[in-house]
Amino acid sequence: MCDAAEGHFVDRIQCPYHAWTYDLHGRLVAAPHMPPGFCKEEYPLHRAGCDVWDGNIFVFLRALPGPPDQPGLRDQLGDLPERFAAWRMGELRLGRRIVYDVKANWKLIVQNYNECLHCPNLHPALHKLHHYLGADNAAPTACYCGGAMGFRDGVETMSVDGRRRRDVLPGLDAAQRERVEYYAIYPNFLLSLHPDYVMTHTLWPRAHDRSEIVCEWHFHPDELAKPDAHIDDAVEFWDRTNREDWWISEQSQAGISSRVYQPGPYSEREALLWSFDHIVRRSAGE
Secondary structure (H helix, E strand, O other): OOOOOOOOOOOOEEOOOOOOEEOOOOOEEEOOOOOOOOOHHHOOOOOOEEEEEOOEEEEEOOOOOOOOOOOOHHHHHOOHHHHOHHHOHHHOEEEEEEEEEEOOOHHHHHHHHOOOOOHHHHOHHHHOOOOOOOEEEOOOOOOEEEEEEEOOOOOOOOOOOOOOOOOOOOOOOOOHHHEEEEEEEOOOEEEEEOOOOEEEEEEEEEEOOEEEEEEEEEEOHHHHOOOOOOOHHHHHHHHHHHHHHHHHHHHHHHHHOOOOOOOOOOOOOOHHHHHHHHHHHHHOOO
């Protein structure tokens, strides 16, 4: 009924096919040419819900209202609100957005995000800033997995040259200023918390072998308000790294599509991938 990516409905939602018209609460208010006895109350739009965590809006499409014991966003996030409260994400503002069309299944992209054994081969710029074996992973849960990576000597943040051109985010302590937190929050949200900005990836599956990825960079409003505000160093670095990851994910998609493909074993350092696989299998009822 609506194929616009963004915008506002004025006072109604109308289907362009047969002009069934709904109010903004989803109630059917007009259905031309329907027979006597047709009950508009029986044909509302499906309901969806949303919740907010520190500036991040989560949409859930399950039927509403659900059962009283149905898990909510707080159950999904677990301890993450407390773990990441210091970044005060709700105060940050969007600095840049890039949308990517990637010819790979979303699960391959989540797996790629959750390991860095490929970093020396695939990400020479990133490898200069992080040591690929330096991750301090949290115990994975059924709702998320991830961990922190510290910087190499002399590196201040993830940028084209490792320099930090912005003040650190005001709520961070000394330890938080010296690392990046990388977390995959299931099913489709990748969160990267840096000392001076926050980056998010939202994965939207478009086909079994194609994903749309919305990448956003969020900065403190005081930084964006400066006449000499500079964010390109962070955007350029991660745009380059993103494209390297999307390329290898597309190669992986081509590989697993082969008739002779057989999965190989994981390294002992790939526990987060193993955990994600079990989450997917459990969700699929296997």
